[in-house]
Amino acid sequence: xxxxxxxxxxxxxxxxxxxxxxxxxxxxxxxxxxxxxxxxxxxxxxxxxxxxxxxxxxxxxxxxxxxxxxxxxxxxxxxxxxxxxxxxxxxxxxxxxxxxxxxxxxxxxxxxxxxxxxxxxxxxxxxxxxxxxxxxxxxxxxxxxxxxxxxxxxxxxxxxxxxxxxxxxxxxxxxxxxxxxxxxxxxxxxxxxxxxxxxxxxxxxxxxxxxxxxxxxxxxxxxxxxxxxxxxxxxxxxxxxxxxxxxxxxxxxxxxxxxxxxxxxxxxxxxxxxxxxxxxxxxxxxxxxxxxxxxxxxxxxxxxxxxxxxxxxxxxxxxxxxxxxxxxxxxxxxxxx
Ligand code: SF4
Numbered sequence: 001x002x003x004x005x006x007x008x009x010x011x012x013x014x015x016x017x018x019x020x021x022x023x024x025x026x027x028x029x030x031x032x033x034x035x036x037x038x039x040x041x042x043x044x045x046x047x048x049x050x051x052x053x054x055x056x057x058x059x060x061x062x063x064x065x066x067x068x069x070x071x072x073x074x075x076x077x078x079x080x081x082x083x084x085x086x087x088x089x090x091x092x093x094x095x096x097x098x099x100x101x102x103x104x105x106x107x108x109x110x111x112x113x114x115x116x117x118x119x120x121x122x123x124x125x126x127x128x129x130x131x132x133x134x135x136x137x138x139x140x141x142x143x144x145x146x147x148x149x150x151x152x153x154x155x156x157x158x159x160x161x162x163x164x165x166x167x168x169x170x171x172x173x174x175x176x177x178x179x180x181x182x183x184x185x186x187x188x189x190x191x192x193x194x195x196x197x198x199x200x201x202x203x204x205x206x207x208x209x210x211x212x213x214x215x216x217x218x219x220x221x222x223x224x225x226x227x228x229x230x231x232x233x234x235x236x237x238x239x240x241x242x243x244x245x246x247x248x249x250x251x252x253x254x255x256x257x258x259x260x261x262x263x264x265x266x267x268x269x270x271x272x273x274x275x276x277x278x279x280x281x282x283x284x285x286x287x288x289x290x291x292x293x294x295x296x297x298x299x300x301x302x303x304x305x306x307x308x309x310x311x312x313x314x315x316x317x318x319x320x321x322x323x324x325x326x327x328x329x330x331x332x333x334x335x336x337x
Contacts, residue, residue, distance in 0.1 A: 004038035009046025018107035080135035155194030190219035229269035233288030267296035273322035275313035
Protein backbone atom coordinates (compact mmCIF):
# COMPACT_ATOMS: atom_id res chain seq x y z
CA UNK A 1 0.00 0.00 0.00
CA UNK A 2 1.21 3.47 -0.83
CA UNK A 3 0.78 6.80 0.88
CA UNK A 4 1.24 10.34 -0.42
CA UNK A 5 1.90 13.03 2.22
CA UNK A 6 1.38 16.75 1.59
CA UNK A 7 2.97 19.06 4.16
CA UNK A 8 2.16 22.71 4.76
CA UNK A 9 3.79 25.20 7.10
CA UNK A 10 7.04 25.34 9.00
CA UNK A 11 10.03 23.01 9.45
CA UNK A 12 8.41 21.57 12.57
CA UNK A 13 5.52 20.38 10.45
CA UNK A 14 8.01 18.88 7.98
CA UNK A 15 9.63 17.06 10.91
CA UNK A 16 6.16 15.83 11.99
CA UNK A 17 5.58 14.44 8.47
CA UNK A 18 8.72 12.34 8.88
CA UNK A 19 7.12 10.86 12.00
CA UNK A 20 3.86 10.28 10.11
CA UNK A 21 5.90 8.38 7.51
CA UNK A 22 7.42 6.20 10.28
CA UNK A 23 3.98 5.59 11.82
CA UNK A 24 2.53 4.57 8.43
CA UNK A 25 5.54 2.39 7.71
CA UNK A 26 4.60 0.32 10.77
CA UNK A 27 1.06 0.05 9.36
CA UNK A 28 2.44 -1.35 6.08
CA UNK A 29 2.46 1.80 3.93
CA UNK A 30 5.39 2.91 1.83
CA UNK A 31 5.71 6.58 0.87
CA UNK A 32 5.17 7.51 -2.75
CA UNK A 33 5.98 10.81 -4.43
CA UNK A 34 3.41 10.09 -7.12
CA UNK A 35 -0.03 11.09 -5.88
CA UNK A 36 -1.76 9.12 -8.64
CA UNK A 37 -0.57 5.77 -7.26
CA UNK A 38 -1.48 6.52 -3.61
CA UNK A 39 -3.96 4.39 -1.62
CA UNK A 40 -3.82 6.90 1.20
CA UNK A 41 -3.59 10.69 1.00
CA UNK A 42 -2.38 12.47 4.15
CA UNK A 43 -2.58 16.26 4.44
CA UNK A 44 -0.43 17.63 7.25
CA UNK A 45 -1.86 21.11 7.53
CA UNK A 46 -0.90 24.41 9.08
CA UNK A 47 -3.44 26.85 10.51
CA UNK A 48 -0.79 29.38 11.40
CA UNK A 49 -0.96 31.33 8.16
CA UNK A 50 -4.10 32.00 6.14
CA UNK A 51 -2.18 31.32 2.90
CA UNK A 52 -1.47 27.73 4.07
CA UNK A 53 -5.14 27.23 5.01
CA UNK A 54 -6.19 28.48 1.57
CA UNK A 55 -3.81 26.05 -0.13
CA UNK A 56 -5.55 23.11 1.57
CA UNK A 57 -8.63 23.97 -0.50
CA UNK A 58 -6.50 23.55 -3.64
CA UNK A 59 -5.44 20.07 -2.45
CA UNK A 60 -9.07 19.17 -1.70
CA UNK A 61 -9.96 19.74 -5.35
CA UNK A 62 -7.15 17.40 -6.35
CA UNK A 63 -8.29 14.77 -3.81
CA UNK A 64 -11.89 14.99 -5.08
CA UNK A 65 -10.70 14.27 -8.61
CA UNK A 66 -8.52 11.33 -7.49
CA UNK A 67 -11.40 9.93 -5.40
CA UNK A 68 -13.81 10.19 -8.32
CA UNK A 69 -11.41 8.05 -10.38
CA UNK A 70 -10.60 5.64 -7.52
CA UNK A 71 -13.17 5.69 -4.67
CA UNK A 72 -11.03 3.33 -2.51
CA UNK A 73 -8.44 6.05 -1.87
CA UNK A 74 -8.53 7.04 1.82
CA UNK A 75 -7.89 10.59 3.02
CA UNK A 76 -6.58 11.83 6.36
CA UNK A 77 -6.21 15.37 7.67
CA UNK A 78 -3.75 16.06 10.48
CA UNK A 79 -1.33 18.74 11.71
CA UNK A 80 -1.92 22.11 13.33
CA UNK A 81 -5.66 22.59 12.96
CA UNK A 82 -7.79 25.27 14.61
CA UNK A 83 -11.24 23.97 15.65
CA UNK A 84 -12.81 26.41 13.24
CA UNK A 85 -10.75 24.96 10.37
CA UNK A 86 -11.49 21.39 11.58
CA UNK A 87 -15.23 21.98 11.11
CA UNK A 88 -14.59 23.52 7.72
CA UNK A 89 -12.55 20.59 6.42
CA UNK A 90 -14.06 17.51 8.07
CA UNK A 91 -16.56 16.77 5.29
CA UNK A 92 -13.70 16.40 2.77
CA UNK A 93 -11.64 13.79 4.69
CA UNK A 94 -12.30 10.22 5.86
CA UNK A 95 -10.56 10.91 9.16
CA UNK A 96 -8.97 13.69 11.21
CA UNK A 97 -6.00 12.32 13.17
CA UNK A 98 -4.40 13.95 16.23
CA UNK A 99 -0.63 14.44 16.40
CA UNK A 100 -0.33 12.34 19.58
CA UNK A 101 -0.67 9.19 17.45
CA UNK A 102 2.58 9.70 15.56
CA UNK A 103 4.81 12.20 17.39
CA UNK A 104 6.37 9.43 19.49
CA UNK A 105 7.73 7.62 16.43
CA UNK A 106 11.38 7.89 15.35
CA UNK A 107 11.34 9.79 12.06
CA UNK A 108 11.74 8.36 8.59
CA UNK A 109 13.86 11.17 7.12
CA UNK A 110 12.98 12.35 3.63
CA UNK A 111 16.44 13.78 3.08
CA UNK A 112 19.62 11.75 3.38
CA UNK A 113 21.69 14.74 4.38
CA UNK A 114 19.46 16.94 6.54
CA UNK A 115 17.78 15.81 9.77
CA UNK A 116 15.01 17.91 11.35
CA UNK A 117 14.95 17.17 15.08
CA UNK A 118 12.28 18.83 17.27
CA UNK A 119 13.48 19.74 20.76
CA UNK A 120 10.04 20.87 21.94
CA UNK A 121 6.44 21.18 20.88
CA UNK A 122 4.03 24.04 21.49
CA UNK A 123 4.63 27.53 22.84
CA UNK A 124 3.68 29.60 25.89
CA UNK A 125 4.48 33.04 24.50
CA UNK A 126 1.17 34.11 22.96
CA UNK A 127 2.47 36.69 20.51
CA UNK A 128 -0.80 38.39 19.67
CA UNK A 129 -0.80 37.50 15.94
CA UNK A 130 0.23 33.86 16.29
CA UNK A 131 -1.97 30.76 16.32
CA UNK A 132 0.77 28.34 17.42
CA UNK A 133 -0.11 28.31 21.17
CA UNK A 134 -3.70 27.44 20.19
CA UNK A 135 -2.95 24.78 17.56
CA UNK A 136 0.16 23.21 19.10
CA UNK A 137 -0.72 23.79 22.75
CA UNK A 138 1.59 24.65 25.65
CA UNK A 139 5.35 24.17 25.50
CA UNK A 140 6.48 20.59 26.08
CA UNK A 141 10.24 19.98 25.94
CA UNK A 142 11.75 16.69 24.82
CA UNK A 143 14.35 15.09 27.09
CA UNK A 144 17.88 16.15 26.18
CA UNK A 145 19.10 12.53 26.28
CA UNK A 146 16.57 11.56 23.63
CA UNK A 147 17.56 14.53 21.43
CA UNK A 148 21.28 13.82 21.76
CA UNK A 149 20.73 10.14 20.98
CA UNK A 150 18.97 11.14 17.76
CA UNK A 151 21.76 13.59 16.82
CA UNK A 152 24.30 10.81 17.40
CA UNK A 153 22.28 8.36 15.31
CA UNK A 154 22.02 10.70 12.30
CA UNK A 155 25.68 11.73 12.63
CA UNK A 156 26.68 8.07 12.43
CA UNK A 157 24.48 7.66 9.36
CA UNK A 158 26.45 10.44 7.67
CA UNK A 159 23.90 13.26 7.71
CA UNK A 160 25.59 16.59 7.00
CA UNK A 161 23.13 18.94 8.66
CA UNK A 162 21.10 18.71 11.86
CA UNK A 163 18.36 21.23 12.57
CA UNK A 164 17.20 21.58 16.19
CA UNK A 165 13.63 22.88 16.05
CA UNK A 166 11.47 24.66 18.59
CA UNK A 167 8.96 27.51 18.41
CA UNK A 168 11.28 29.37 20.76
CA UNK A 169 14.44 27.32 21.37
CA UNK A 170 15.43 29.78 24.12
CA UNK A 171 12.52 28.50 26.24
CA UNK A 172 14.03 24.98 26.28
CA UNK A 173 14.66 23.17 29.59
CA UNK A 174 15.19 19.43 29.70
CA UNK A 175 12.41 17.68 31.65
CA UNK A 176 14.91 15.33 33.34
CA UNK A 177 17.48 17.98 34.30
CA UNK A 178 16.54 21.63 34.67
CA UNK A 179 20.20 22.69 34.35
CA UNK A 180 20.12 21.66 30.69
CA UNK A 181 18.86 24.76 28.90
CA UNK A 182 19.22 25.38 25.16
CA UNK A 183 22.86 26.59 25.18
CA UNK A 184 23.88 23.50 27.18
CA UNK A 185 21.96 21.20 24.85
CA UNK A 186 23.63 22.85 21.85
CA UNK A 187 27.06 22.55 23.46
CA UNK A 188 26.52 18.83 24.11
CA UNK A 189 25.26 18.29 20.55
CA UNK A 190 28.35 20.12 19.26
CA UNK A 191 30.59 17.57 20.99
CA UNK A 192 29.09 14.60 19.14
CA UNK A 193 31.69 13.28 16.68
CA UNK A 194 31.00 13.42 12.95
CA UNK A 195 31.29 15.62 9.91
CA UNK A 196 28.08 17.64 10.27
CA UNK A 197 26.83 21.12 11.08
CA UNK A 198 24.15 22.07 13.60
CA UNK A 199 21.55 24.74 12.91
CA UNK A 200 18.59 25.79 15.00
CA UNK A 201 15.39 27.76 14.67
CA UNK A 202 13.92 29.92 16.06
CA UNK A 203 15.34 31.86 18.98
CA UNK A 204 13.11 34.58 20.46
CA UNK A 205 15.01 37.87 20.90
CA UNK A 206 13.45 38.42 24.35
CA UNK A 207 15.51 35.66 25.99
CA UNK A 208 18.62 35.18 23.84
CA UNK A 209 21.42 34.75 26.37
CA UNK A 210 25.14 35.54 26.32
CA UNK A 211 25.64 31.87 27.18
CA UNK A 212 24.15 30.96 23.77
CA UNK A 213 26.41 33.48 22.00
CA UNK A 214 29.46 31.94 23.76
CA UNK A 215 28.46 28.41 22.78
CA UNK A 216 28.02 29.48 19.14
CA UNK A 217 31.36 31.29 19.13
CA UNK A 218 33.22 28.30 20.54
CA UNK A 219 31.97 25.40 18.46
CA UNK A 220 32.97 24.73 14.84
CA UNK A 221 30.04 22.36 14.53
CA UNK A 222 27.45 25.10 14.98
CA UNK A 223 26.63 26.96 11.77
CA UNK A 224 27.19 30.68 12.06
CA UNK A 225 23.61 31.50 11.17
CA UNK A 226 20.74 32.83 13.27
CA UNK A 227 17.15 33.56 12.32
CA UNK A 228 16.23 36.31 14.77
CA UNK A 229 12.60 37.30 14.14
CA UNK A 230 12.22 41.06 14.72
CA UNK A 231 8.58 41.28 13.49
CA UNK A 232 8.52 45.13 13.72
CA UNK A 233 10.90 48.05 14.14
CA UNK A 234 8.42 50.09 16.15
CA UNK A 235 8.05 49.86 19.93
CA UNK A 236 4.30 50.41 20.13
CA UNK A 237 3.66 47.76 17.44
CA UNK A 238 6.01 45.34 19.25
CA UNK A 239 3.98 45.95 22.39
CA UNK A 240 0.71 45.24 20.56
CA UNK A 241 2.34 42.07 19.22
CA UNK A 242 3.24 41.07 22.81
CA UNK A 243 6.85 40.48 21.78
CA UNK A 244 8.33 41.61 25.13
CA UNK A 245 11.38 43.47 23.76
CA UNK A 246 11.98 46.98 22.48
CA UNK A 247 13.75 48.04 19.31
CA UNK A 248 16.72 49.16 21.41
CA UNK A 249 16.94 45.78 23.15
CA UNK A 250 16.81 44.05 19.75
CA UNK A 251 19.57 46.28 18.35
CA UNK A 252 21.71 45.71 21.45
CA UNK A 253 21.24 41.96 21.05
CA UNK A 254 22.38 42.14 17.41
CA UNK A 255 25.45 44.09 18.55
CA UNK A 256 26.25 41.45 21.20
CA UNK A 257 25.83 38.64 18.67
CA UNK A 258 27.99 40.35 16.03
CA UNK A 259 30.68 41.08 18.61
CA UNK A 260 30.69 37.49 19.93
CA UNK A 261 30.35 35.77 16.54
CA UNK A 262 31.72 38.21 13.91
CA UNK A 263 31.14 35.85 10.97
CA UNK A 264 27.42 35.47 11.79
CA UNK A 265 24.76 35.51 9.05
CA UNK A 266 21.54 37.05 10.34
CA UNK A 267 18.08 36.54 8.92
CA UNK A 268 14.81 37.84 10.26
CA UNK A 269 11.03 37.54 10.02
CA UNK A 270 8.95 40.69 9.80
CA UNK A 271 5.22 41.37 9.66
CA UNK A 272 4.02 44.39 7.72
CA UNK A 273 0.60 45.97 7.98
CA UNK A 274 -0.10 44.75 11.52
CA UNK A 275 -3.44 46.22 12.77
CA UNK A 276 -3.09 49.95 13.26
CA UNK A 277 0.46 50.15 11.81
CA UNK A 278 0.82 53.73 10.58
CA UNK A 279 3.15 54.85 7.79
CA UNK A 280 5.41 56.38 10.43
CA UNK A 281 5.55 53.11 12.40
CA UNK A 282 6.37 51.22 9.22
CA UNK A 283 9.13 53.76 8.49
CA UNK A 284 10.64 52.77 11.85
CA UNK A 285 10.83 49.17 10.59
CA UNK A 286 12.43 50.36 7.34
CA UNK A 287 14.94 52.38 9.38
CA UNK A 288 15.83 49.33 11.46
CA UNK A 289 16.34 47.31 8.27
CA UNK A 290 18.79 49.96 7.01
CA UNK A 291 20.67 49.95 10.30
CA UNK A 292 20.93 46.21 10.81
CA UNK A 293 21.42 45.08 7.23
CA UNK A 294 20.07 41.53 7.54
CA UNK A 295 21.47 38.87 5.23
CA UNK A 296 17.97 37.52 4.55
CA UNK A 297 14.47 38.75 5.50
CA UNK A 298 11.24 36.75 5.42
CA UNK A 299 8.56 39.39 4.89
CA UNK A 300 4.95 38.52 5.77
CA UNK A 301 1.97 40.71 4.99
CA UNK A 302 -0.29 40.56 8.04
CA UNK A 303 -3.44 38.44 7.82
CA UNK A 304 -5.52 37.65 10.92
CA UNK A 305 -5.65 34.16 12.41
CA UNK A 306 -8.94 33.36 14.16
CA UNK A 307 -8.76 33.01 17.90
CA UNK A 308 -5.68 35.21 18.31
CA UNK A 309 -5.72 38.50 20.17
CA UNK A 310 -4.72 40.44 17.05
CA UNK A 311 -7.69 39.01 15.13
CA UNK A 312 -9.90 41.10 17.40
CA UNK A 313 -8.11 44.27 16.26
CA UNK A 314 -9.22 45.96 13.04
CA UNK A 315 -7.09 44.73 10.09
CA UNK A 316 -7.10 48.29 8.79
CA UNK A 317 -4.01 48.57 6.60
CA UNK A 318 -5.26 48.14 3.01
CA UNK A 319 -3.76 45.21 1.06
CA UNK A 320 -2.33 47.58 -1.57
CA UNK A 321 -0.52 49.50 1.18
CA UNK A 322 0.82 46.22 2.64
CA UNK A 323 2.16 45.39 -0.82
CA UNK A 324 3.77 48.82 -1.06
CA UNK A 325 5.46 48.38 2.34
CA UNK A 326 6.63 44.92 1.30
CA UNK A 327 8.25 46.41 -1.82
CA UNK A 328 10.04 49.03 0.28
CA UNK A 329 11.60 46.34 2.49
CA UNK A 330 12.49 44.12 -0.49
CA UNK A 331 14.23 47.09 -2.11
CA UNK A 332 16.18 47.75 1.08
CA UNK A 333 17.24 44.10 1.28
CA UNK A 334 18.31 44.05 -2.38
CA UNK A 335 20.26 47.27 -1.93
CA UNK A 336 22.49 45.46 0.59
CA UNK A 337 23.50 42.70 -1.86
S1 SF4 B 1 7.12 32.71 20.14
FE1 SF4 B 1 5.36 33.90 19.45
S2 SF4 B 1 5.46 33.76 17.19
FE2 SF4 B 1 6.75 32.12 18.01
S3 SF4 B 1 5.39 30.34 18.12
FE3 SF4 B 1 5.34 31.32 20.13
S4 SF4 B 1 3.55 32.67 20.05
FE4 SF4 B 1 4.08 32.14 17.92
